[in-house]
Amino acid sequence: MRTLNRIATALAVCALLSTAALAGVKTGNVNFREDVIVGDTLIEKGSYKVSYDDETKELKIIDDGKVVATATATLSDAKTVGRYKPLYTSLTAKDGSRLLTSVGMGGKYAQLSSERIAAVRSASNIQ
DSSP states (O other), rough: OOOHHHHHHHHHHHHHHHHHHHHHHHEEEESSSSSSEEEEEESSSSSEEEETTTTTEEEEEEOOOOOOEEEEEEEEEOOOOOOOOOOOOEEOOTTTTTEEEEEEESSSSEEOOOHHHHHHHHHOOOO
């Protein structure tokens, strides 16, 4: 009986810990209407799963269960005017490529950060 109680307690603790570990991961779906660059990876237009891990501060773009791109990001409140919020935002670099800058994650946005995004913003005076 004592062993059975210990096993039940261990299982309960494991269940609680696994729920806490997943609490910082947010997922969603996005349909890119244009090709975008995430980090150094070109993501072709289409539908993708996105995942943001609050602990590692990393955004992952997932296609057919495989991670196709990752980027450093922070989660922030949506700052939009009007009632419609974009699913994602991007900037145009001088070479015409589109850099992904944020992705909607259930009422919040994962804001991507990279040297390339910072350079385009400073050249364009965009904050």
